[in-house]
Amino acid sequence: MGIRFSLAEIKLATNDFDDALVIGKGGFGKVYKGIIDFGGSIEVAIKRLYIKSNQGVAKFQAEIETISKFRHSHIVSLLGYCEEEMILVYEYMPNGSLEDHLHKKRANDSKSSALTWVQRVNICIGATRGLDYLHTGTGVQSRVIHRDVKSSNVLLDDNLAAKISDFGLSRTSPAYQLGTTDVYTDQIKGTFGYMDAEYFSTRRVTRKSDVYAFGGTACSKEFKYHEPANSC
The missing domain is CATH 3.30.200.20 (Phosphorylase Kinase; domain 1)
Structure with missing residues (x-):
């Protein structure tokens, strides 16, 4: 521990x-x-x-x-x-969060400069590998549903490798329950804008809820890459 x-x-x-x-x-x-x-x-x-x-x-x-x-x-x-x-x-994650870079919250820090397209793709790949590890129970006794996947909870190390963070709202299900990570909740928790409609209507959170939340981040207009104005 x-x-x-x-x-x-x-x-x-x-x-x-x-x-x-x-x-x-x-x-x-x-x-x-x-x-x-x-x-x-x-x-x-x-x-x-x-x-x-x-x-x-x-x-x-x-x-x-x-x-x-x-x-x-x-x-x-x-x-x-x-x-x-x-x-x-x-x-410590020296490059802050994905949110820092997408919303330029660290405007005075050179490390919060615009991410290249390749960097964005690699961040997506890394984050989804982390989520897959949580959802499949690989190496641990339980499968985990994060419940609050968003850009501020994707941290970046000195090589801009993505790491999932903040598990305060996470829920677990036994790894031996093959084929499902469904968890019923008494209260709906998470961040509005990242929660799927099924979770709202059924109070049943699944790994698809995390996938939906990360998809919302990856498809946001802030995440889309735009060439710098002075590029050739």
């Missing part, structure tokens, strides 16, 4: 949660870039979930229980956690 870090170690890694080190934020908390002693000093991404969030508790537990089992080149690695607060420590 990864290394259990103390709160003191996390504070040291983030300069006591310095806002200057924030690299992402959402409804559940903030993500900091930090440096931690992990058999040597390495850069990490530290997600600090809001203490008062009831959903944050479930998200924290779900991420530890789910992602700690994964070993795949297109799934982000969980390195450890801290139980004194709800904190998760991940490998």
Whole structure:
């Protein structure tokens, strides 16, 4: 399940949660870039979930229980956690998220420049390989439905290889249930615009729901490649 870090170690890694080190934020908390002693000093991404969030508790537990089992080149690695607060420590993705590049959220960062067509195709291939690993149960005891596939949850390493992240809303089904990943849910969770109509009407989420969500990302106008205006 990864290394259990103390709160003191996390504070040291983030300069006591310095806002200057924030690299992402959402409804559940903030993500900091930090440096931690992990058999040597390495850069990490530290997600600090809001203490008062009831959903944050479930998200924290779900991420530890789910992602700690994964070993795949297109799934982000969980390195450890801290139980004194709800904190998760991940490998650091230097090129941010796919969303950063598509929407140019890192306009002052040269690494958020427009992606080439080849890079976009390779990102699609990598992300779908990660999803296939989740859906087929390869190497783990359960099949996993992500339930929140979108560009902000596709992270990019230093070679722009795609890695699926953020498993706080994921659901699992036993790997021995061949031919199905269907899971019935009491509440509909996810991001509007990425959820399929069948999920809304039946409350039954399947791997097709993840495929639909990623298809929405890949077919969006932001993802389509346009030649630079000054190209020949």
